[in-house]
Amino acid sequence: MITSQDVHNYLLAIPAAPTVVRQALNFVQEGDLVKAAKSANDDPALRHYLKILVNRPLYGFKNEVTDVAQIFGILGLSATQQTLYNYLLSLLVPKKWSLFALTNGQFYDLQASLSKKWETILTHLGIQDKEILSVVSLIPATIIVCDALFSSHKDEIRQLRSVKNLDFSTILQRLSGKDLFDLAAEIGHLWGMSETTITLIQNSSGLNNTLSGEHKLLAQWIHLLLFYELSQSTYVSAGLNEFIDFQIDFVQEIYESFTTVMIAS
Amino acid sequence: MRAVVKGRIGVFHPQGFLDGNNVPLLLPIDDIKATEALNIDMLLVSLKKVIFFNKNGFDAFVKFLNYIRDQKHIPVGFCDYDHQKFKTIYTFYKNDINFSLFKNEKIAELFVSNNKSDSKTVLVYNPDPSQRSAMAIELFNYGHNPVVCQNQSEFEQKRTASSLYYAIIEDTYLGFFGQKIATRITGNAVIYTVSNFIDAEITDTFNIAYHNNSLNVGFRLFIFDAYKVISMNIHALNFFTKLASSAAEYNATICFVGLTFEKTPESFKNDLEDAGMLFFNSMDEILKNKELLNDLGGCGGGTAKQQRALNKLLINQLQLLIDATVSTITMMTNTSATKTSVNLHTLSVENSHEQIASSIGFYGDLDGLIILVFPKNIAKKACELLIGSQDVSDEDILDSLAEFVNIIGGRTKVLLSEQKMRLDITLPRTYADIDTLLEIAQNKKGVQVNLDFEGQNFIFFLTR
Numbered sequence: 081m082i083t084s085q086d087v088h089n090y091l092l093a094i095p096a097a098p099t100v101v102r103q104a105l106n107f108v109q110e111g112d113l114v115k116a117a118k119s120a121n122d123d124p125a126l127r128h129y130l131k132i133l134v135n136r137p138l139y140g141f142k143n144e145v146t147d148v149a150q151i152f153g154i155l156g157l158s159a160t161q162q163t164l165y166n167y168l169l170s171l172l173v174p175k176k177w178s179l180f181a182l183t184n185g186q187f188y189d190l191q192a193s194l195s196k197k198w199e200t201i202l203t204h205l206g207i208q209d210k211e212i213l214s215v216v217s218l219i220p221a222t223i224i225v226c227d228a229l230f231s232s233h234k235d236e237i238r239q240l241r242s243v244k245n246l247d248f249s250t251i252l253q254r255l256s257g258k259d260l261f262d263l264a265a266e267i268g269h270l271w272g273m274s275e276t277t278i279t280l281i282q283n284s285s286g287l288n289n290t291l292s293g294e295h296k297l298l299a300q301w302i303h304l305l306l307f308y309e310l311s312q313s314t315y316v317s318a319g320l321n322e323f324i325d326f327q328i329d330f331v332q333e334i335y336e337s338f339t340t341v342m343i344a345s
Numbered sequence: 346m347r348a349v350v351k352g353r354i355g356v357f358h359p360q361g362f363l364d365g366n367n368v369p370l371l372l373p374i375d376d377i378k379a380t381e382a383l384n385i386d387m388l389l390v391s392l393k394k395v396i397f398f399n400k401n402g403f404d405a406f407v408k409f410l411n412y413i414r415d416q417k418h419i420p421v422g423f424c425d426y427d428h429q430k431f432k433t434i435y436t437f438y439k440n441d442i443n444f445s446l447f448k449n450e451k452i453a454e455l456f457v458s459n460n461k462s463d464s465k466t467v468l469v470y471n472p473d474p475s476q477r478s479a480m481a482i483e484l485f486n487y488g489h490n491p492v493v494c495q496n497q498s499e500f501e502q503k504r505t506a507s508s509l510y511y512a513i514i515e516d517t518y519l520g521f522f523g524q525k526i527a528t529r530i531t532g533n534a535v536i537y538t539v540s541n542f543i544d545a546e547i548t549d550t551f552n553i554a555y556h557n558n559s560l561n562v563g564f565r566l567f568i569f570d571a572y573k574v575i576s577m578n579i580h581a582l583n584f585f586t587k588l589a590s591s592a593a594e595y596n597a598t599i600c601f602v603g604l605t606f607e608k609t610p611e612s613f614k615n616d617l618e619d620a621g622m623l624f625f626n627s628m629d630e631i632l633k634n635k636e637l638l639n640d641l642g643g644c645g646g647g648t649a650k651q652q653r654a655l656n657k658l659l660i661n662q663l664q665l666l667i668d669a670t671v672s673t674i675t676m677m678t679n680t681s682a683t684k685t686s687v688n689l690h691t692l693s694v695e696n697s698h699e700q701i702a703s704s705i706g707f708y709g710d711l712d713g714l715i716i717l718v719f720p721k722n723i724a725k726k727a728c729e730l731l732i733g734s735q736d737v738s739d740e741d742i743l744d745s746l747a748e749f750v751n752i753i754g755g756r757t758k759v760l761l762s763e764q765k766m767r768l769d770i771t772l773p774r775t776y777a778d779i780d781t782l783l784e785i786a787q788n789k790k791g792v793q794v795n796l797d798f799e800g801q802n803f804i805f806f807l808t809r
Contacts, residue, residue, distance in 0.1 A: 081676050081677075081679060082679075083679050235759075236676045238347070239676075239752050239755050239756060239759075240676070240677075240730070240731075240752065241347065241349065242347065242349065242350060242751075242752075242755060243349065243350065243351070243731075243748040243751045243752055243755075244349060244731050244748055245349045245356070245358045246730075246731075250733070251730065254729065254730050254733055255679065255730065304396075307360060307361040307362070307396070308361065308362060310360075310361060311360075311361035311362035311363070311367055312367070313366045313367050313370050316367040316370045316371055317370045321346075321359065321360055321361060321367075321371070322346065322358070322359075322360060325360075325394070326360040326361055326394045326396075328393070328394050328395075328396050331396070332396075335396060339397075
């Protein structure tokens with residue numbers, strides 16, 4: 081089935097971050113949104129992506145927002161960085177999903193919804209850190225990687241899963257030594273994301289029993305948020321509810337608070 | 346979402362948050378049809394990974410489960426929950442609970458037939474006396490030894506010695522049970538428990554697939570424990586006569602124990618005897634008489650008087666069956682296995698003390714038995730994807746080997762269906778030592794294919 085070499089080849093094929101996006105991210109790091117917007121404006125695909133994103137109902141703007149500088153201004157520094165990473169990820173989205181019954185529109189909705197809810201959660205937790213806010217951008221990479229690696233092995237996976245309840249991430253880990261969260265983290269590394277972001281992505285699999293303090297808390301919230309989103313009807317229909325293993329014991333202690341935050345949002 | 350089948354139980358594993366909106370989407374038409382086609386004795390929904398559910402979500406699952414129960418006449422329900430979830434479900438449905446609840450899969454497995462003959466001692470408590478009795482009867486009928494507590498304090502006291510029990514059954518509920526005739530295995534005899542009036546309904550309640558499985562994997566003695574039978578009618582007589590005829594093809598014996606003819610016509614006994622059925626007054630008459638047991642075929646397949654020969658139809662599919670095995674190994678290990686020799690003879694195993702084995706039978710348009718014999722380390726390697734951890738017990742390896750041959754059976758079924766051949770596969774059977782396997786297979790002629798996997802030999806043996 082999938083070998084370590086297949087995984088290696090897949091990672092080699094991940095494109096580097098485009099120059100325009102890299103420049104924009106650097107300006108965001110320096111706190112200069114004006115220059116970041118100028119830079120982003122040079123890329124028509126990025127401009128289009130930003131326009132579509134912020135005009136989703138989730139963002140709640142009454143009038144259409146089209147100007148990149150205006151968009152960055154509305155989003156602020158942290159959310160702009162997060163959005164640029166979302167855009168990078170969108171470059172990996174397949175033309176046609178094969179393993180999952182998903183459309184690109186649904187995938188972008190998932191990205192946007194995760195981003196907004198993660199922002200709400202961080203506000204609840206009193207955390208203002210743009211690296212931590214950006215973590216959620218890379219989580220959907222697990223879905224893209226899973227679809228790409230397993231799409232030609234659907235029958236084998238169906239047979240395997242008819243006798244054992246194994247999720248895709250575990251199967252991948254046993255075959256190649258790396259799970260889907262490890263691969264998402266490697267993509268983050270390739271795109272120059274911070275160590276904080278990369279570590280948190282790996283932790284959000286919920287499988288690291290040695291975590292404590294803020295590392296554990298953030299991993300718990302992101303893990304539960306992911307499953308909350310993947311339990312939405314659209315994603316259940318797409319088959320996303322069972323692609324990774326939900327670590328229910330890992331998130332049990334924050335469940336009450338999570339429910340409160342989601343109801344309030 | 347598809348059910349995972351382990352032994353005779355199909356289990357769904359939903360995750361996360363379940364409500365009335367998403368549960369119907371977990372079960373599209375294709376998946377419902379696939380569930381109907383499964384060869385299972387129980388269907389459950391595991392709540393292990395469910396953090397939230399509401400009544401609407403639960404109702405959607407209950408509706409689906411009830412549909413399957415009506416179609417397949419099997420018990421259905423939920424498993425893998427904590428005390429809080431059990432209380433919630435009970436509150437939802439307390440006046441109309443028509444499904445079963447098993448605290449975990451291990452407990453559920455005690456209430457279905459399997460290929461193992463070990464009787465388990467289990468501690469049982471339920472505040473409802475009728476539930477306690479129902480569980481005790483079912484457990485006993487499946488060959489287990491239930492220790493039933495009559496009150497909470499007795500239960501609390503007995504559970505302190507938990508090591509004495511295979512399982513402690515609490516927070517469990519049997520709803521609409523006893524739809525299938527209970528089956529247990531003692532030694533090499535399969536025992537079916539029948540009771541009350543036997544009529545046309547027996548064609549629904551008797552698990553013919555399990556019976557065929559047992560014939561195919563080598564069981565030759567079948568006993569109907571009929572102490573509690575009051576009478577039977579002509580439909581039941583026809584059913585048993587047909588069963589006896591099909592058993593004769595395998596040289597198997599079917600017996601009735603404890604059946605009285607006060608309310609059943611005496612002529613039925615003659616008809617059944619003509620069909621080859623034997624009658625005994627007590628179970629001990631058979632099970633404690635080794636000579637008789639041997640004569641009846643209850644000491645393994647080696648005693649069978651006739652051997653079923655390989656036929657042309659089966660030989661024609663040999664390459665396909667080998668391909669199904671080799672491709673499964675390739676899929677599971679990313680390493681290919683190569684054929685080194687093919688011979689037609691009885692099973693021959695060298696260094697048998699270092700080997701373990703598994704078998705799976707198939708029947709339908711084609712029937713036969715595939716036996717795989719592995720060196721233990723190769724078996725472990727072949728099952729690594731299923732097992733995961735490096736540090737595993739022999740029992741874990743055997744369990745995974747059963748799953749492994751199940752996949753081979755599944756692939757065989759798919760490959761043959763492409764040639765318009767319909768097959769059912771039996772429960773897999775595993776053998777911790779080769780002597781037990783040889784009891785069943787030593788006199789069977791078949792095709793032995795030796796395969797090389799990472800420099801070591803393993804055996805594919807095809808027989809009938």
